[in-house]
Structure formats: C-alpha cells, structure tokens
Amino acid sequence: MHFTEVNDELVESFRRDGFVVLDQALPAEQVSELHLTAEQLCRGELGAVEGAPAPESTDDVLRRFLCIHHPHKVSDAARAALHAPRVVETLTAVIGPNVKAMQSMLFIKPEGKPGQAWHQDEFFIPTRDRSLTAAWIALDDATVENGCLWVLPGSHRRGVLYPDREQDDLRFDCTVEAFDFPYSDDDAIPVEVPAGSAVIFNGYLLHRSLPNTGRHGLRRALANHYMSAESLLPWQTVPDGIHVGKHDYRDIVMVAGTDPYAYKGIDDLARPHSRPDKDGGCDR
Structure with a gap:
C-alpha cells in the first residue's frame, strides 16, 4: 500500500503486510545528488572501492x-539519505523513538544484471529484538521490466528465519537463497515505485528481485538498514575480516532519539566495497 504521510493506517499496514511504500520519500534534487554520487563512486572519485571492476571505457x-x-562512509549525499526526514519519521513509527543505522547499499543494476533470490534481511543482519527494518529508496522508476522488488506479504509475521541453501540460478547474483517456506511464487507481488519513493520493510519479510531485462537504463536504488538503538547488534565481522566481537557492532549512525550504548563509543570499521559477481560469492 502507498502512503504520503505517516499515520496509524501506515503502521497497521506495515504490521500486517511487512512493508509499506512511502511516496516522495526523497525530493527530486536529492535523487539527482545520489545519481551523481553513484557516478563518483564508480569512477573512484570518492576514494577506492574495494573489489571495484576495472572499467573498459569511461x-x-x-x-x-x-x-x-x-x-x-564517503558520500555526504548518501549519509544525508540515512537521515531523510520522511523515512526517519516512518522508522520511528514502526520501530520506536531510538533508531540507528548500520549499513547502506547503492544498487546500480544495469541492463542484464541479475537480481537476488528469496531472502530475509534478518538472516544476514541478526538483531536481538527483531527490529531490523530496511528503507529501499528508488533512484530510478522501479518496474517489473528493470528488476523491481517482489515481496511475499505477511511472510514476516511468524518471526521465523527460514533455512538457506546454495543455488545456481543465473537470474540471481547471490549463491544463497531461502527455501522451505509456506509460500509460492504465485503469492508474490511486484512493488513498482517511482523514483524518490521508499519501500520500508521488516527484516523478516521474504523478498527478492529479478534481473534488469530492460533494453536500456539503470535501476539504481539505495537500500539502508536500521534497527532499534536499544538492541545490541551481534554482527561478527565486517567485510575486511576484522573481528568486532559477538555482542555489539558499533559502526553505526544514530538517526533518531538517543543511544543507550553511547558510552561504548562509535567504531569506524566498514569501507565501501563492490559486491563481487556470482562466481565470487555474495556477502549480504
């Protein structure tokens, strides 16, 4: 369901379906700034991106x-998007007053690039209080043709993490997929949204995306992950392999309220890196 303002109906829809669409979450000028950020990152103008492929031409x-x-970590525009007022207002309504972010992901997804198989974000980012919530912000109009999100409404409600297995479907870039859940592909719905809109969804919601089969054009999106600041985040490692302990990952950004664990300080561990092609695996 699409919403233009945060209200009780939005919260009820989120609880029931596991996702909502927030229209006009970012203004057009901020979307344009993020387009520029994508170009700067891919050209190495904001510093090295670990695992970046060598371009064949400019x-x-x-x-x-x-x-x-x-x-x-390197883009003021991307960091500002973590604090987007309409997104944060929605997050405080569905999570609570104290909210922290721990990850951002900029998807470029050109023509022919794959999507992701069925998965739950909480499988990859385990929170102790099940508060993980994503804000998937479209930077281009997201359509079935260019690889929009697909969701299984209500699949979050059991609060169960389904088993995972290796898969080799070339439509998807990751080698892991969730399976053995009580839904079929026929239950899925596409979430087509215009640029600037945000899909806010629960960390237990089963979702996937299919390849960009459009004849031309990118399907850029910024996916930010948030959770209650009142919960510990037991991530074990960051991409460069640094062990951060099994209790509380502190490379975070506060976006609302106060941090009950501020006395621990903030770490600076993660660095921009490019997701490898399927042959290289997938770390998300």
Whole structure:
C-alpha cells in the first residue's frame, strides 16, 4: 500500500503486510545528488572501492557495477539519505523513538544484471529484538521490466528465519537463497515505485528481485538498514575480516532519539566495497 504521510493506517499496514511504500520519500534534487554520487563512486572519485571492476571505457563505468556497500562512509549525499526526514519519521513509527543505522547499499543494476533470490534481511543482519527494518529508496522508476522488488506479504509475521541453501540460478547474483517456506511464487507481488519513493520493510519479510531485462537504463536504488538503538547488534565481522566481537557492532549512525550504548563509543570499521559477481560469492 502507498502512503504520503505517516499515520496509524501506515503502521497497521506495515504490521500486517511487512512493508509499506512511502511516496516522495526523497525530493527530486536529492535523487539527482545520489545519481551523481553513484557516478563518483564508480569512477573512484570518492576514494577506492574495494573489489571495484576495472572499467573498459569511461562511458561504461556504471555498467560494471551491481552494488556498492557503505556509500555513506564517503558520500555526504548518501549519509544525508540515512537521515531523510520522511523515512526517519516512518522508522520511528514502526520501530520506536531510538533508531540507528548500520549499513547502506547503492544498487546500480544495469541492463542484464541479475537480481537476488528469496531472502530475509534478518538472516544476514541478526538483531536481538527483531527490529531490523530496511528503507529501499528508488533512484530510478522501479518496474517489473528493470528488476523491481517482489515481496511475499505477511511472510514476516511468524518471526521465523527460514533455512538457506546454495543455488545456481543465473537470474540471481547471490549463491544463497531461502527455501522451505509456506509460500509460492504465485503469492508474490511486484512493488513498482517511482523514483524518490521508499519501500520500508521488516527484516523478516521474504523478498527478492529479478534481473534488469530492460533494453536500456539503470535501476539504481539505495537500500539502508536500521534497527532499534536499544538492541545490541551481534554482527561478527565486517567485510575486511576484522573481528568486532559477538555482542555489539558499533559502526553505526544514530538517526533518531538517543543511544543507550553511547558510552561504548562509535567504531569506524566498514569501507565501501563492490559486491563481487556470482562466481565470487555474495556477502549480504
């Protein structure tokens, strides 16, 4: 369901379906700034991106990338998007007054690039209080043709993490998929949204995306992940392999309220890196 303002109906829809669409979450000028950020990141103008593929020409540099993790570490525009007022207002309504972010992901997804198989974000980012929530912000109009999100409404309600297995379907870039859940592909619905809209969804919601089969054009999106600041975040490692302990990952950004664990300080561990092609695996 689409909403233009945060209200009780939005919260009820989120609880029932596991997702809502927030129209006009970012203004057009902020979307344009993030387009520029994507170009700067892919060209190395904001610093090195670990795992970045070598461009064959200056014209195709964006089309060499599928996803860049943690753009907020080097981009003012990406960091500002973590604090987007309409998104944060929605997050405080569905999570609570104290909210922290721990990850941003900039998807480029050119023509021919794959999507992601069925998965639950909480499988990859385990929170102790099940408060993980994503804000998937469209930077281009997201359609079935160019690889929009698909969701299984209500699949979050059991609060169950379904088993995972290796898969080799070339439509998807990751080698892991969720399976053995009580839904079929026929239950899925596409979430087509215009640029600037945000899909806000629960960390237990089963979702996927299909390849960009459009004849031309990118399907750029910024996916930010948030949770209650009142919960510990037991991530074990960050992409470069640094062990951060099994209790509380502190490379975070507060976006609302207060941090009950501020006395621990903030770490600076993660760095921008490019998701490898399927042959190289997937770390999300």
